[in-house]
Structure formats: C-alpha cells, structure tokens
Amino acid sequence: MQLIARNITHHYGGTAVLEDISFAIGAGEIVCVVGPSGCGKSTFLRIAGGLERPDSGEVMVAGAAPEGSLNPLTYIFQDFALLPWRSVAGNVSLVLEDHGIRGAEARAIVADVLARTNLSDFARALPRQLSGGMKQRVAIARALAVKPAIMLMDEPLSALDSQTRELLMDDLVALWQRERFSACYVTHNLNEAVRLGSRIIVLSRRPGRIREVVEIDMPIDQRAERLTELERLQRRVWEIMREEAREADREIADVP
Amino acid sequence: MSHEATTRPGETAAAAGSGEELRPVPFRGGGFKHRPLGPVAPIVFLAILALWELGARSGFISPIALPAPSEALAALGDLIATGMLWKHLGASLYRLIVGWTLGSLLGIAFGLLIGLFSLARAGLLPLVSALFPIPKIALLPLFIIWFGIGEGSKVATILFGTFFPTVIATYGGVDNVDRNLIRMGQSFGLSWLSIVRKIIVPGAMPAILSGFRISASIAIVLLVAAEMIGAEFGIGAYILMAGALFALDQLIAGVAILSVLGLIIAWLIGKAEKRLLAWRS
Ligand SMILES: Nc1ncnc2c1ncn2[C@@H]1O[C@H](COP(=O)(O)OP(=O)(O)O)[C@@H](O)[C@H]1O
Ligand SMILES: [Mg+2]
Numbered sequence: 001m002q003l004i005a006r007n008i009t010h011h012y013g014g015t016a017v018l019e020d021i022s023f024a025i026g027a028g029e030i031v032c033v034v035g036p037s038g039c040g041k042s043t044f045l046r047i048a049g050g051l052e053r054p055d056s057g058e059v060m061v062a063g064a065a066p067e068g069s070l071n072p073l074t075y076i077f078q079d080f081a082l083l084p085w086r087s088v089a090g091n092v093s094l095v096l097e098d099h100g101i102r103g104a105e106a107r108a109i110v111a112d113v114l115a116r117t118n119l120s121d122f123a124r125a126l127p128r129q130l131s132g133g134m135k136q137r138v139a140i141a142r143a144l145a146v147k148p149a150i151m152l153m154d155e156p157l158s159a160l161d162s163q164t165r166e167l168l169m170d171d172l173v174a175l176w177q178r179e180r181f182s183a184c185y186v187t188h189n190l191n192e193a194v195r196l197g198s199r200i201i202v203l204s205r206r207p208g209r210i211r212e213v214v215e216i217d218m219p220i221d222q223r224a225e226r227l228t229e230l231e232r233l234q235r236r237v238w239e240i241m242r243e244e245a246r247e248a249d250r251e252i253a254d255v256p
Numbered sequence: 257m258s259h260e261a262t263t264r265p266g267e268t269a270a271a272a273g274s275g276e277e278l279r280p281v282p283f284r285g286g287g288f289k290h291r292p293l294g295p296v297a298p299i300v301f302l303a304i305l306a307l308w309e310l311g312a313r314s315g316f317i318s319p320i321a322l323p324a325p326s327e328a329l330a331a332l333g334d335l336i337a338t339g340m341l342w343k344h345l346g347a348s349l350y351r352l353i354v355g356w357t358l359g360s361l362l363g364i365a366f367g368l369l370i371g372l373f374s375l376a377r378a379g380l381l382p383l384v385s386a387l388f389p390i391p392k393i394a395l396l397p398l399f400i401i402w403f404g405i406g407e408g409s410k411v412a413t414i415l416f417g418t419f420f421p422t423v424i425a426t427y428g429g430v431d432n433v434d435r436n437l438i439r440m441g442q443s444f445g446l447s448w449l450s451i452v453r454k455i456i457v458p459g460a461m462p463a464i465l466s467g468f469r470i471s472a473s474i475a476i477v478l479l480v481a482a483e484m485i486g487a488e489f490g491i492g493a494y495i496l497m498a499g500a501l502f503a504l505d506q507l508i509a510g511v512a513i514l515s516v517l518g519l520i521i522a523w524l525i526g527k528a529e530k531r532l533l534a535w536r537s
Binding site: 046049051070071073074075077079081083084085086094095097098099126127128142146 | 434436437439440442443444445446447450454455458461535536537
C-alpha cells in the first residue's frame with residue numbers, strides 16, 4: 001500500500017504550520033521526516049493518518065492493504081500512549097476488541113505479537129512497571145497486532161535514553177526485514193533518520209516546507225556496519241538543517 | 257580490594273595536594289517528609305479521653321457543660337441494650353445509602369454528559385455552577401412540600417447535596433483524561449462508545465473517587481440536618497431529641513456514632529480506591 005500526500009497546507013489560528021507538502025511513501029519504504037522542533041512534523045503525521053483535516057491538500061492511499069489488515073494506517077507515539085490501567089496483554093487486546101476478536105483468537109494474536117517483540121514474560125505487567133524501552137516495545141506489539149500496512153511513527157525513540165534507543169533501532173531494523181512494513185518515521189534525530197530511512201525529507205522551520213529530499217541507497221541491514229559512510233550522510237543532512245534549526249531556536253525564544 | 261586500590265591513590269593525592277585535614281561533607285537533606293508513626297493516633301485519642309474523664313471526675317469539667325466519656329458510653333450501652341441503636345442506625349443508613357447512591361449515579365451521568373458533549377456543557381454547566389453553592393438545607397422546606405415530610409424529602413436533600421460535587425468531580429476528571437490516549441483510541445479505529453468506556457471512564461475514575469470522599473461527608477452532614485425535621489428515627493433525630501432534653505450524654509453518644517460512620521465510609525472508599533486504582537503507583 002502507498003501513502004501519497006498532495007499539497008498539504010495547514011494553519012493554527014494565524015500561524016502557518018505546513019506549506020505545500022507533497023511526497024509519497026512506497027510499499028515497504030521507510031520515509032524519514034526531519035526538521036527543527038515546532039516545524040509541523042507531528043501535525044503532518046496527524047493529517048497523514050486522518051486524525052486531523054488539513055486546510056488544503058489531501059492524503060490518499062493507493063493499493064490494497066495486506067490480507068487481514070485491521071488498521072492499515074497505524075501510529076506509534078512518542079509518549080507510547082499505553083492505558084496505565086491495562087496490563088501489557090490488555091493494551092494489545094484493546095485494539096482487537098473493537099474488531100470482534102476475542103477469546104482464544106485474541107489470545108493467540110496477543111501471544112504472537114508479544115513473542116515477536118520479546119515481551120512474552122511481561123504479558124501481565126502494568127505499564128508503570130516497565131522501562132521506557134519496554135513501553136515502546138508494547139506499543140510496537142500493539143501496532144503489529146492490527147497488521148498495519150503503513151506505520152506512522154512520531155519520534156518513537158525520542159523519549160528513550162541513547163542506549164535503549166540503539167537497542168530499539170536494531171529491533172526496528174530486524175522487524176522491518178521480516179515484515180517489510182512501510183513507514184513515515186518522524187524524528188528530529190538525524191542518526192535515526194540515516195539509519196532507518198530509505199529517503200529523508202528535510203523540512204524547513206515553521207511553516208514547514210520541503211527543503212530537500214535525500215535518497216539513501218545503502219540497504220538498511222548493512223547500515224550498522226557502514227557507520228562512517230552514514231556519518232558523512234548525517235553531516236550532509238545536518239548542513240542542510242543547521243541554519244533552519246538555528247533560526248527556529250531564535251524564533252521560539254522570541255515568543256512573548 | 258581492587259576497588260580500594262583504585263580509589264585510594266586519588267584520595268591521598270587530593271588530600272596531599274591541598275595539605276589540609278579531611279572533613280566530612282555535612283548532611284543537609286532530610287526533613288519535609290512524613291514517616292508513618294503507627295501508634296501515635298490511638299495514643300493521642302486515648303490521652304484526650306483520659307484527660308476528659310479525669311476532668312469530669314474531679315469536677316474540673318462541670319457535668320452541665322460536658323458529660324464524662326464514661327457517661328456517653330453508658331448512653332451508648334443503653335441504646336444497644338434497648339435495641340434502639342439498630343432502629344436509628346437502620347433509618348439513617350437507608351436514607352444515606354439511597355440518597356448518596358442516586359445522587360452519585362445521577363451526578364456521574366450528568367458529569368459525563370457535560371464532559372463529553374458541548375451542548376450539554378453549554379446548557380448544564382452554568383446551571384450546575386449556580387446551584388452547587390446553595391446550601392441544600394435551605395431548600396429542605398421546599399423538598400418537604402415537593403416530596404412529603406416522610407423519607408422523600410430526606411432522601412432528596414442528600415441526593416441533591418451529593419449530586420453537584422459528583423457532577424463537578426466527574427466532568428473535571430473527563431477533562432483531565434490524557435488527550436493522547438483518546439487520540440490513540442481514534443487512531444486504532446475504536447468506536448466512540450469503546451473510547452468512552454475503556455479510556456475516558458477509567459481515566460476519570462481517580463477524580464470520581466476523590467469526589468466520592470467529599471460527597472460522602474456532605475451526605476452525613478445533610479443526613480443529620482434532614483432528620484432534624486419530622487423524623488421519628490435516625491441518628492440525627494436521636495441527637496436532636498437528646499439536645500432538646502439536654503441529655504448531653506446521649507448527644508455525645510450520637511455524635512460519636514456519626515463520627516464512626518464517617519470513618520467507616522472513608523475506609524470503604526479507601527478500599528475501593530486501592531482496588532480500582534491499583535494501576536497507579
Ligand atoms: N492543536 C494545536 N493548536 C494550535 N497550535 C498547534 C496545535 N498543534 C501544534 N500547534 C503548533 O503548531 C506548530 C507545529 O507543531 P508540531 O506539529 O507539534 O511540531 P513538531 O512535531 O515538528 O515539533 C507548533 O508551533 C505548535 O505550537
Ligand atoms: Mg512533534
């Protein structure tokens with residue numbers, strides 16, 4: 001399944017947040033969106049998944065969702081968005097209940113996705129008992145349970161410390177190799193972007209416009225070994241972003 | 257051992273370098289923290305009772321001003337022996353339970369309406385804000401005309417008294433539910449009813465339960481007030497009768513029963529919180 005954004009423009013009150021954003025995410029492709037904070041990345045992702053209406057422009061999907069997909073466009077949130085009153089298994093089964101999947105069938109799906117995210121031993125734990133990395137694994141398991149065609153990931157690793165982030169990045173790469181999901185991966189961390197993206201969309205400061213699109217040809221599974229090349233790539237993206245980030249930083253300081 | 261080996265050189269080097277004596281860093285933390293002191297509460301309570309008893313026995317406290325605790329206890333014994341305690345307590349508990357349950361259920365329902373629908377908020381919230389501060393005791397004569405002098409007016413007083421704080425606690429709780437959780441529910445295609453049942457109501461539960469604490473105390477206050485008019489039985493009626501006869505021992509006994517009732521209700525709500533909010537740390 002493909003996701004196509006066409007000329008997305010959005011305002012909040014008097015402030016323009018997004019201006020004329022157009023790009024497509026192909027099947028099995030991870031497109032990273034980077035940009036200084038406040039440039040409208042989260043807003044774009046909310047629009048892309050149908051949680052918010054843009055002032056103008058449209059988001060389209062093309063092609064059929066994979067067989068059995070319950071929720072083709074599925075989010076992974078920065079703050080995990082787990083229900084604190086439900087156990088790990090309960091948080092996963094939450095998204096199955098409304099599709100009429102209960103009982104043995106639901107238990108089988110929950111057990112399967114928890115096994116795929118190495119969470120089987122924590123099925124009965126409550127979110128507050130888990131570390132940040134574990135919580136995000138639960139959110140990933142929950143997303144896998146609905147068999148998404150396209151994952152919309154809003155800074156999924158930004159709330160984690162750098163070691164946990166490395167671990168989860170490896171997990172995501174392994175997961176992508178097995179499932180070949182498509183994703184729109186929003187981040188402000190350029191290292192994540194060059195490690196995971198097939199393409200990096202660099203946005204300007206607010207109002208977010210596409211500054212540049214950087215294609216990365218290197219296969220994702222080889223990137224952990226070719227860090228020096230990635231380093232160079234990351235520096236290139238940073239050169240593009242640097243001025244925007246500096247200006248964005250000033251702009252925020254100017255707010256009364 | 258190897259640990260020592262690695263720390264020692266640095267330590268001696270620093271001390272030698274400055275050539276001064278070593279002083280421990282003074283401790284500056286501590287305080288501003290409560291420790292559980294189990295037996296203190298009962299000791300304070302018993303000490304006050306003992307002093308009071310001693311004062312009454314020695315004549316320092318005049319029996320006209322305040323009867324001795326032992327006399328109040330005797331009045332309580334009388335109440336139990338004659339079987340009147342259960343009659344009074346039964347009548348009061350009935351009013352309390354019916355009034356508080358109905359008031360709370362209606363309050364939660366209206367609180368959810370105000371929390372969920374803009375139209376309900378625009379229409380009902382000003383009304384709630386206008387009626388909440390009215391002391392419901394002032395409306396008692398009105399309730400007597402509307403609901404009769406019997407149980408109706410008493411239950412209605414408690415019902416109205418508990419309704420408003422519950423409405424306010426509930427819609428406040430709904431407002432405070434994490435918007436990101438609701439957005440998560442929408443993004444997974446949960447139905448509106450599922451989002452309300454599985455995300456909003458559990459998320460508002462802490463606020464609703466702390467509303468219960470307040471509404472339960474209000475209910476006890478209103479119970480006594482309502483029973484002071486036209487009630488044959490009930491703790492409030494008993495206290496009023498004792499007051500009219502200047503039977504201060506009975507009055508104190510009645511007040512003690514109310515206090516115990518309040519403690520039991522608070523304990524029950526505490527239990528419910530422990531159970532329903534076990535997910536909080
Ligand atoms: N619901 C909203 N109402 C008003 N302004 C908003 C809202 N959401 C975001 N904004 C504003 O839009 C801008 C972009 O926000 P966001 O998309 O969260 O940026 P990013 O995710 O790139 O940091 C910010 O200036 C933010 O203050
Ligand atoms: Mg954001």
